[in-house]
Amino acid sequence: MIRFGRLALFPLLLAAAACQPKPQPVAVVPTEIDFLLVDKSDRTLAAYLDGKLIKTYENIGFGDAPAGHKQFEGDERTPEGRYTIDARNPNSAYHLSLRISYPNAEDRAFAESLGRSPGGDIFIHGQPNSLPVGRIPGDWTDGCIAVSNAEIEELWNAVPNGTPIEIRP
Template sequence: MKRPHIILIILSVGILAFTLRKPLQKYLVAGLQTAKGRKTVQDRLEQYGQAVRKRLLPYFEAAKIPYPPKKVIFIGLKHEKILEVWACGKENRFNLIRTYPILAASGRLGPKLREGDRQVPEGLYRIESLNPNSMFHLSLRINYPNDFDREQASLENRTNLGGDIMIHGSNASIGCLAMGDEAAEDLFILVAETGIEHISVILSPVDFRNKVFPKVTYPLPEWTDILYEQIKQELSKLTDK
């Protein structure tokens, strides 16, 4: 076979492998998960529920909120690297339950715009699903991109917004919030026992309740101020004062 033909074949195989890298990665992950045994949310409730309730109940009792609560709000603060858990009972008054450190979250201040930008999203979200077989122990999937994200992308002709944004265990992450395994167990069980439809998530660049957005040397989208005003309004409803 002539040398140019060999080079052409090698290039073709390389292009095919690059094109299929995402699907192949998904099949590999699925295969690894199957090999270690598929678990259900109920399995994880039975496995971790008792220990999690033992850890969480003192916090709920101190906040005078029943467990499981009526509703839960997670507040992820990128600059502060913390995740706050707020909950309410039937009277709909939210109290701070506890705060967890965010062990890892890539990117910088500012919203997520596209696949591969390594950004943690910013905005008002909900939990879309629970993954009891996560490669990062346990994970909670956030519904990024939401309607606001899609609307702004459409206006700017942006496509491929990315996805698979999780709150998960372990201590490493790209575009997600890595909380450590024990914290992930707490959050996973709390969501499962409260009901996924009763969970809201606020992802904010900073804690707008006590500070302003810092000056940055890189450009932000024109609509960022609109987004941050929405976040500020929701955060203002959640205060210990």
Template sequence: MKYVIRSLLFVIAITGCGEKSTPGPKVVPSVKGDVYDVTTCEKELKLGEETDSSQLIDKIQIYKKAHKIYLYKNGKKVETFGISLGKHSLEGDKKKEGDMRTPIGKYKIVRKRCDEKHSRYLLISYPNAEDRAEARKNSLNPGGGISIHGQPVWNADGHGDDYTLKHDWTEGCIAVTNTALDRLWRSVELGVPIEIYP
């Protein structure tokens, strides 16, 4: 009996509980000198070939304290990835431009952009009406340009993922590994809702 229980625990430990936490093979974006080569990315985007209809998701949730991003399809969680946030994100909600915090709220993916610095961006609709009203009430500029993006060029091959995922290093964006970003890029269409929680 002990052998059966130990065997069962071993199988659970190595296979997990059914929820994927990595998207499969590591993706290494092309680098040209000290920047990402965005030629292929821009071509796919222009032709509308950046998504894979078999992988589409319909909701994204982010939990800041847990440093996790969850992808959903038809109400079911289908993938989980680790994330890095703005340097001061655990101090609360984003209040103003330059506060190095990741916002909390309900948004949408509004744009996809290829980028030489962080590979690719999924721009979110921050600031929303509530964020703008709160900033106006306090005479602040809420900032903008918040996105989900990949790793800096020095970590294009993912050798530093363990380090970057243990630190909050962005100016307010959500950073994922390049492999996770490839999964997101191929599975997210414009308009997908994204909910960000403390």
């Protein structure tokens, strides 16, 4: 039997450690969020706590006509501006959903000045319940913000009602 001293094993241990794969960063799952920032041009939703970025969700989907601010019911646009998360729907047709407080007073006044309805029921939501698995790519909602089912579950658990959300062009 061959016996090795501790010092003789040290180079072997270093060589074995060098062959091990480097640990990958663990995804941060938010536990509490106090501000959401959506950037339509970058297709991101950023979640913040106390001014610090907690997590960014990428490749989010919007309404069928994503450019510009929502002005009227049926225009297929996603609103732009400052709103709040004001309700949640656990029985949504889109997995889970968090309602955005669109329209605000300015949105209503603009639409009404032209004799139109501003629309409403704008949500951050997951994928359609009828979709067996996966994610619909691109812009497909009627003005909502679409994320994956796993992402809406994270947001559902971390974002309380009353959380401010800013949606930028």
